[in-house]
Amino acid sequence: MTTTSSSAFSIENTKVQMRKGILEFCILGIISRGEVYASDILDALKSANMLVVEGTVYPLLTRLKNAGLLTYEWKESSSGPPRKYFTLTPEGQQALQELKETWNELATAANIATSTQP
Numbered sequence: 001m002t003t004t005s006s007s008a009f010s011i012e013n014t015k016v017q018m019r020k021g022i023l024e025f026c027i028l029g030i031i032s033r034g035e036v037y038a039s040d041i042l043d044a045l046k047s048a049n050m051l052v053v054e055g056t057v058y059p060l061l062t063r064l065k066n067a068g069l070l071t072y073e074w075k076e077s078s079s080g081p082p083r084k085y086f087t088l089t090p091e092g093q094q095a096l097q098e099l100k101e102t103w104n105e106l107a108t109a110a111n112i113a114t115s116t117q118p
Helices: 011-032 038-047 054-066 090-113
Strands: 070-077 080-088
Touching: 011 038, 011 054, 011 080, 011 090, 038 054, 038 080, 054 070, 080 090
Parallel strands: none
Antiparallel strands: 070 080
């Protein structure tokens, strides 16, 4: 099957949706490594080839904070204004563990479903 811009199915759109679907999981995973600044999160996502922009990450951070999954602390910076550093709450650690389990289940299921073996 080939895709065209007028096609009802767009492989690029599907790829974007897949990335969006795991973005919160990836952000929680990055923050679980220790206290991080928003630009550190963006750098880690970019180095993992997750194509994101600030305008995508900041609303997600706010939503995760409002859901009680992360918290932040303002800290002075030697190179400019104070910075907001994020850490996971216990609820965020639990959510990350549950998402890891779900990710592993989904990856296994997708590998089985798309396997060339009968």
